[in-house]
Amino acid sequence: MHLVIADILNKKELGFISRILDQGEFEDGRLTAGKVAARVKNNLQFKKTDDNRKHLNNTVIKALNGSDVFRSAVLPKRIHRPLFGRYESGMEYGYHVDAALMDKPNTLRTDVSVTVFLNDPGDYDGGELTIDSSLGEQKIKLPAGYAFAYPSSTLHRVAPVTRGVRLVAVTWAHSYIRDPAQREILFDLRRVCLGLTALHADSDEAGLANKTHTNLLRMWAES
Incomplete structure (x- = not known):
């Protein structure tokens, strides 16, 4: 099931996240990728060591857990700490499948992948979250504050950004319902x-x- 969830983050929360990201530092996104995904990953991610990272994580996870639609659709048992991605012009993330297990030794099985959009589609060209499906490529580009949830077994990519900057939070849920x-x-x-x-x-x-x-x-x- 592919699901669009409107207004996961409100304007105040988006502003809070934006200010922290503007003031913080980013690093090579390949540092958090597996060996296969690292070959096709070209983006930046907010540094894990930043003192404000905990506040960012809590804001996104609290918003997801506060959504009736998200809870009903995903039935989350655990939610992974979000990664905050930045795609500048020329950056992309080629086709890949998200890792099945994360967060060793407290391993989390990834059942549902979630992208939360942090800036508006007009801020950048390209950068669509692209899902490979039996109907062909499905391109997802949503307003700031919206989330898109899909099975973690899905082959997907982020198309090259050709103008501007794409900002997202990505996370994964271990669901009470595996199937x-x-x-x-x-x-x-x-x-x-x-x-x-x-x-x-x-x-x-x-x-x-x-x-x-x-x-x-x-x-x-x-x-």
Whole structure:
């Protein structure tokens, strides 16, 4: 399931992040890439050693956890510390699949990848998050504050930036539900539950839908 989530970050949060990134230092993005991905990665990332990094991480993770849509769709057990990427003119990230395991020794399995856009599409040309799918390339370029979530097993790239600067936060979630098809079923059913409850909260149909969602979650969730 590919999911656009609007307004994960509000204007105040975006301004806070922007000020820290403007004042901080960036380093070669290949430092956090695996051997295969490093061959096709050409970007900059906010330094891990910056004193403000913790504040940036907390802002993004708190915003994701505060989104009903994100929680319902992703069902996150753990969220990886975000990486803050900067793509200047000529920079790109070629086709790759995100690492399956991160954060050794406290290993996190990556089930869902998330890109949070930190500046507006008009600030740069190119730089589309490009998903390889059975329908061909799907290009994603969203307003500041929006997030795009997709299975971490997806082959994807960031197209070359030809003008301006692209700023993003990227992170990964370890989901209680490993299977993306099961996550999609639960997310669809959750929306059915909300719709039925809004129309007839006391109806048998609303109760049955909520029961089914709860029991499927119980059946499929990994503790």
